[in-house]
Amino acid sequence: MLTTTVCAALSAAGLAVALLTAYRRRFVVATRVAAFALVPIGLAMSGLVALFGKVGSAVASWASGLVLDPMVWAGFGVLAVAVVLYVAAGFAARRSRGRGSAEGSGKRRAVEPGASGAALEGERGPARKGTGEDDFSDIEAILRKHGI
Numbered sequence: 001m002l003t004t005t006v007c008a009a010l011s012a013a014g015l016a017v018a019l020l021t022a023y024r025r026r027f028v029v030a031t032r033v034a035a036f037a038l039v040p041i042g043l044a045m046s047g048l049v050a051l052f053g054k055v056g057s058a059v060a061s062w063a064s065g066l067v068l069d070p071m072v073w074a075g076f077g078v079l080a081v082a083v084v085l086y087v088a089a090g091f092a093a094r095r096s097r098g099r100g101s102a103e104g105s106g107k108r109r110a111v112e113p114g115a116s117g118a119a120l121e122g123e124r125g126p127a128r129k130g131t132g133e134d135d136f137s138d139i140e141a142i143l144r145k146h147g148i
Contacts, residue, residue: 007044
């Protein structure tokens with residue numbers, strides 16, 4: 001009952017502020033103030049204030065049990081070990097994937113049967129670099145082939 005009275009008083013005060021704001025011809029601000037002013041009485045009328053009180057009480061009793069109960073601390077320890085194992089498995093998986101690609105980088109890769117000249121160039125390094133005329137010779141050959 002006292003909670004509902006306090007919420008009604010808060011809403012009435014907020015609506016009074018909204019009325020004064022509207023009197024100053026600041027209607028958008030007054031509408032926002034009125035919207036926020038109606039929240040406390042709406043929470044009280046819907047029973048959510050009582051629900052929040054019960055939830056707060058339940059959280060407080062759980063927290064006091066947490067501090068005083070060694071079984072709860074053991075449970076958090078088990079959860080921490082599970083998280084550490086999960087993270088360690090992720091690091092190990094990444095490391096084993098990285099190690100496999102690092103070993104293969106030192107070996108020479110075989111050329112596939114249908115590999116293009118550009119792929120072979122990437123393997124041996126660029127064949128011709130620095131001459132502006134040779135850069136467009138491949139494009140010119142393709143254009144001549146198509147009759148352009």
